Amino acid sequence: MESHPTMPRTRSALAPAALLTLLLSACGTAATSSGEGGGSDENTSAVTVEHAMGSTDVECTPQRVVTLGQGQTDSVLALGVTPVGVVSPWTDDWYSYLPDEVNEAEVLGTELEPDLEAIAALEPDVILGSKLRHEALYDQLSQIAPTVFSETIGVTWKENVSLWSEALCLEEEGEQIVTEYEERAAALGSALAERDEADTEVSMIRFMPDQVRIYLTGFPGSVLRDAGLQRPEAQQVEDWASSDQLIEISEERIPEMDGDVIFQMVSSEHYAQQGSQTVDEQIERWTSTDLWQNLSAVQAGNVVVVDESHWNLGGGIGSANAMLDDLEDHFLDGE
Known part of the structure; x- marks a missing residue:
């Protein structure tokens, strides 16, 4: 976060x-x-x-x-x-x-x-x-x-x-909840492998009133990594520990947002009140461009809107498990 x-x-x-x-x-x-x-x-x-x-x-x-x-x-x-x-x-x-x-x-x-x-x-x-x-x-x-x-x-x-x-x-309790999370993430990765979806490339983006971001590592990136999900080439990093957690992009860099699936985190109305335009206006402007419409995930209908509160803002084990809920719902149809 x-x-x-x-x-x-x-x-x-x-x-x-x-x-x-x-x-x-x-x-x-x-x-x-x-x-x-x-x-x-x-x-x-x-x-x-x-x-x-x-x-x-x-x-x-x-x-x-x-x-x-x-x-x-x-x-x-x-x-x-x-x-x-x-x-x-x-x-x-x-x-x-x-x-x-x-x-x-x-x-x-x-x-x-x-x-x-x-x-x-x-x-x-x-x-x-x-x-x-x-x-x-x-x-x-x-x-x-x-x-x-x-x-x-x-x-x-x-x-x-x-x-x-x-x-x-509460060290034992802490170890237990982390272990349970890691086992759950690994199980999702195994299920994707059984479905031949282990190579699915996942993109994470976030629209805000005054900027648009692609998330590379950080909290949400670590959850995707734990689940064995791959990232598009434009979102891969050489050194996980030292890499920037996110990048802010301009409209001409929209192609870097592409992936097999795009998870779109949308800022809440709280942020919308702080900028010169609302989040909805920002999204409308970007998603009406040819660059956005030509993304493979957009053409395949694989843009998934998710709640930023657990994909980015919470930053703890509760939000990590809530992220896994969303990933399981999307990739495993809620199994």
Whole structure:
């Protein structure tokens, strides 16, 4: 999942120092509090988590969890834990694939501007974020509660699930849900091979109000890769780890969008309100061109519109399984 600079703003990420200090002195840090959430006592144990910002001791098992990103929220819920605080989704409403429990969490600002005052007021046991998004806030967050950061998001989502499960003292559960996902993806690949469809080349594109993207790697690319699906030559990369996760294209590069199947992620109305034109206007302009109409996938009727919330925005194991749902529905007719 890439950054979204047009996110709506709520409260400032940089709380006034005096107010934050008062909040911290009132609630203490989660590691030493004795209220709800596994405060330290003779019967609790702790785990030392190595992460992108160093190492952090977390009391087991944390109950009051704050997540600062979509992938963290997604994966914590998949582990059976309902966060007490989350940042808002990239869209106006919560993603439909998420369990209803997400609505029980307090919204703590945005992923780009989390509200430190509100986080401190929740007295969390642990805070989960990423160095990519929140490196500048790490010291302040660590004063509130033990804080664990992944290095980045997107392509590393499976490693991140392992990190979150370790921070929640749920390592076995984390290993189990990743293994189940990988077995499911491999089964899809085997089914495609049995149908002689293993060489099917899949393209991923996304229309936005002000730009159009082709996705190469990243979160959605990794799910296609796990399922054994091939990519068109124009979308193949030499080095998976260092490649750009996506490219922005102009209309003359429409031929690079082609494949046996094109999965088209469409931005929501939330984004449409931010640009100079709506997503529908962008799609109409591009898909009315001869270059689009001449794509083999278009001529074969193999353009599949999919929900961007789980193909791109969620970035966790819940959204990965929701992607597999779509792939199974398309390639296996819902078998």
